Amino acid sequence: MVEWTEQERSIINGIFANLDYDDVGAKALCRCLIVYPWTQRYFGAFGNLYNAEAIKTNPNIAAHGVKILHGLDRAVKNMDNIKATYAELSVLHSEKLHVDPDNFKLLSDCLTIVIAARLGSSFTPETQAAWQKFLAVVVSALGRQYH
């Protein structure tokens, strides 16, 4: 069972309360597809991913990035039970989407970079630690039901 301090809860809730989902979600997924190009294998049906410009202007990718980011909302609301909260989603990613769970960490790193760029100096080391801990728990929960 993951222990969260009051400060960590406050940091995570604070980030999500002020989050521009449309901007951050789109940017995070784009960045992932550009920085780790092999992740493009999951988006064959999304249209033109031929180069960075194409990826950045692809509306399907942007929309999907926003969808993924909203997927984190449930973890924020259920921080004390993220593993159970994502059990079904984990099965989906494994059985239906066939996503290698190593990729979750790649996307979470890109999300961290995008959040850091948005928050600037208010992305303090303590904020970064709480944020990365939160994402690590999410990533672990999403990989939990793979077999």
Add this chain to the structure above:
Amino acid sequence: MTSLTAKDKATVKAFWAQVSGKAEDIGKDALGRMLIVYPQTKTYFAHWKDLGPNSAPVKKHGMTVMGGVADAVTKIDDLTAGLLSLSELHAFTLRIDPQNFKVCSCCQVSLRLQRLFVCLFCSHAFTFNSCFVPQILAHNILVVLAIMFPTEFTPEVHVCMDKFLAALARALAEKYR
């Protein structure tokens, strides 16, 4: 992992020219951050009493590290040769606990000294979990670059810098065994 293309090198050099003025601040912030966000890395700096971000030796070492990165940019065409003496220093001074060694499941080559995600020898993709300070530090350098240069640190720059820091870490690991 692929080596740096001519375009990668040009991107790294161009971006570095823009940010090198802040190199010391980048180094201080990145190292300070690493010690807080990845507490296991503090074990390598137990000889300093104060490991907080305002600690003088932490700041000084952050500057030293970025000096090394700056130097590596100038030697980007042959990092292995250029970083040979630094590699020997890290290999014999750091003495990483070999219990952290992992091997690639298909070719058995040690993953301990390799970059994330792709075995250099067999291209098998995997997750790399052990504490390898240069790799963790690289992540924190990227975070600080995103904070300080949000406009310039585009995804295209990000991928080149990530590849460069990975190549740098590999060159540093050259002399470990």
